[in-house]
Amino acid sequence: MDIMAAIRIVQTTPIPGMKAGTSGLRKKVVEASQANYVENFTQCVFSVYSEKENIEGCTMVVGGDGRFYNKQAIQKIFKVAAANKIGRIWVGENGILSTPSVSIIIREREDGISKGGLILTASHNPGGPNGDFGIKFNGENGSSAVEEITNKIYEESLKIETYKIADLPEIDISTIGSQTFDVEGHPFVVEVISSTEDYIRKMRSIFDFNKIKILLDRPDFSMVYDCMHGVAGPYVRAIFGDILGVPSGNLMNSTPLEDFGGGHPDPNLIYAHDLVKVMGVGKDHGIFPSFGAANDGDADRNMVLGKQFFVVPSDSVAVIAANYSCIPSFPQGCIGAARSMATSLALNAVAEKLGFPLFETPTGWKFFGNLMDAGKINLCGEESFGTSSDHCREKDGIWAVLCWLSILAHKNEGRAELLSVKDVLSEHWRTYGRNYYIRHDYERCDSDQAKAFMKSLEEKFPIFEGKADNFSYHDPVDNSTSSNQGLRFIKGNWRVVFRLSGTDSVGSTVRIYFEKHETENLEMETEAALQDVSLLMYINYLEEKNLMSLLRIKLIRNYYYLALFCERIFAIVFMI
Known part of the structure; x- marks a missing residue:
């Protein structure tokens, strides 16, 4: 017999700060676990989405x-x-689903009957009681909700007064199977599904295992x-093992843990230190594996390593x-x-x-999703360890690793020497030439100071001896415009980009990117190749008092090769 459950209307008040970043809402656990937080946000999602879609009786992930x-x-x-x-x-099962897996389930399980899904992830951010919590909504195309929807959800969160809740018991999600409830005459089914089955089926269909x-x-x-x-x-245990x-x-480290084993689940040279050591990166001699890979907390990011x-x-x-x-994943x-x-x-x-x-978009996978839905692209990537194709509408770390193994498998057919x-990179x-590239993150900046820093840079556009702009994107699919997406300074074969990130739970992150294209000097160390970029021209961009405020920001994470010259650019005369 179905369990009966009544619906209650609960009085609530708006909770500040429910504005999604580039990939959902991320907050500290202590904030997200406060009374009514998850309920408020979820109600706002359903209230807004019901204006676009008939969600009564629908399936969601x-x-x-x-x-x-x-x-x-x-x-x-x-x-x-x-x-x-x-x-x-x-x-x-046990609430476990990778972000790309959710996208595939939405799009393909039972011929794509699902209207969307809620993904509980803060991606590469730390976990545990003192860590981060995240939640985001994906639409029926399997992609992160577009800005029109996320903006409406935020607007709804500022005026919410009540949410609806059913008096359900604690539901067991540890065992595959279905449980049905009668919610005031409406059937409600919770079906616990295999965490991996749909994803593995998809990978088998697009790769030659x-x-x-x-x-x-x-x-x-x-x-x-x-x-x-x-x-x-x-x-990974199912596919690779x-x-x-x-x-x-x-x-x-293949057992999911609530605190990620006390680590920071960000697949880069700093936080994936166990793998970096095993692979011999930075070492001159030793016996090391041929290939290494890592994924982040929700398995949408990837890092690929070769021997050293x-x-x-x-x-x-x-x-x-x-x-x-x-790569069989690209039949067309x-x-x-x-x-x-x-x-x-x-x-x-x-x-x-x-x-x-080739399309150049703002950061955020939803922009790629629009292009994929329109049939304009079937490959996309971003510098923050994200790569994917049109097999889903999210970054997919395991897919990227399988792509690399497919390339190596193809190129090594019939070869005696590996x-x-x-x-592969040298070839x-x-x-195509080499783009020397490095990114520096200045995390947990005061948001107002970070915005003032960006404004002061933009004011120097007129004195820059090259091309400088604030990147704006016009979406060719839905005709929306996304402005203020980052400052670009371009001159000859190099460029420097400044951008504020929206993936942190506290404050803002100022990200600085240095890049230089070379067609002859292809085997230099990244630091050496980019050294002259930091000396090509200058922008006297800050008064000393503002500079000193910025200098209080601690450099927590350097991606790629831990160059030292970035510290020198934070001087009264900024050198780029």
């Missing part, structure tokens, strides 16, 4: 990266969903995968584009590609030479 407070939030979402007459929720296994079985090839105690673990035969000892070698993410998407014929070839503005121009060189369209990751640079 719920899951996340397994971080602290996700299980409690999922129970709250069930109750609000039931009261808003959602008919069925597909939830991953047999060909990859031939590569992995070579006596001169070995690989290591670091799941960073994030949601990737079950997927059970199907492709990688030894379990080579699948590191790091693949810059901007180069990674360019290599995939240049070698699409090696590369019909078009897109990169975020801050991502290096390496992809441009490939697009120009191979003759496919062609390495570094060899690519000889063909």
Whole structure:
């Protein structure tokens, strides 16, 4: 017999700060776990989305990266969903679903019947009771909600007075199966589904696992995968362990933990230090694996390493584009590609030479989703370790790793001596040139000071001896315009980009990107190649009192090669 549940109307008040960033709402657990927080946000999502779609009786997906407070939030979402007459929720076993998996389930399970989903993730941000919590809404195309929707959700959060909730009991999500409830005459079903089944089925359909296994079985090839105690673990164990035969000892940190094992689940050279050490990056001698990979908390980001070698993410998407014929995931070839503005121009060189369209968008996967839905692109990437194709509408870290293994498998067919990751990059640079590239993050800045810093830079556009602008994007699909997406300074073969990030739970992050294109000097160290970029011209951009405020920002994370020259640019005369 179905369990009966009544609906209650709960009085509430707006909670400040429910404005989604580039990929959802991210807050500290202590803030997100306060009374009515999850309920307010979820009610706002359903209230806004019901204006666009008839959600009564519909199916929606719920899951996340397994971080602290996700299980409690999922129970709250069930109750609000039931009261808003959602008919069925597909939830991953134990609440576990990677972000790309949610996108695939929305788009393909039962022929894409789902109207959307709620993903509980703060992506690469730390977890645990003192860490971050995140929640975002994806529409029926499987992509993060567009700005029109997220802006309306925020507006609704500023005026919400009540939310609806069903008096459901605690629902067991540890076992696959269905539970049905009668919510004042409306059926509500919670169906616990396999976390990995839909995703694995999709990967089998777009990759040649047999060909990859031939590569992995070579006596001169070995690989290591670091799941960073994030949601990737079950997927990686199933695909790389059970199907492709990688030894379990080579699948590191593959058990999802609420606090990510006390680590920071961000796949870069700083936080994926276990993998970096195993792969010998920065070491001159030793015996190291041929291939390494890592994913972040929700498995949408990826880092690829070769033996003693790091693949810059901007180069990674360019290599995939240049070698699409090696990858079964591109049966129609590369019909078009897109990169975020801050991502290096390496992809441009490939697009120009191979003759496919290239789009430059703001940061945020939703912009790529629009282009994919319109059939304009089937490959996209961004510098923050995100790469994907039109098989879903999110970044997909495991997919990117399988692309790299497909390239290596194809290029090593019939070869006696192994062609390495570094060899693939060297070959690519000889063909397309090399974009030396580095990014520096100044985290947890005071938001007002960060905005003042950006304004002071923009005021110096007239004295810059080159091209300088504030990037604005006109979406060719929905004709929307996104302004103030980052400051660009371009001169000759180099550029510097400044951007404020929206992925942190506290304050703002100022991100600075340096880039230089070379066609001859292809094997330099990144720091040396970019040294002259920091000395080419100057902008006297701040009064000393504002400069000193900015200098209080601690440099917490340097991506790529930990260059030292970035500290020197924070002087009274700013050198770029």
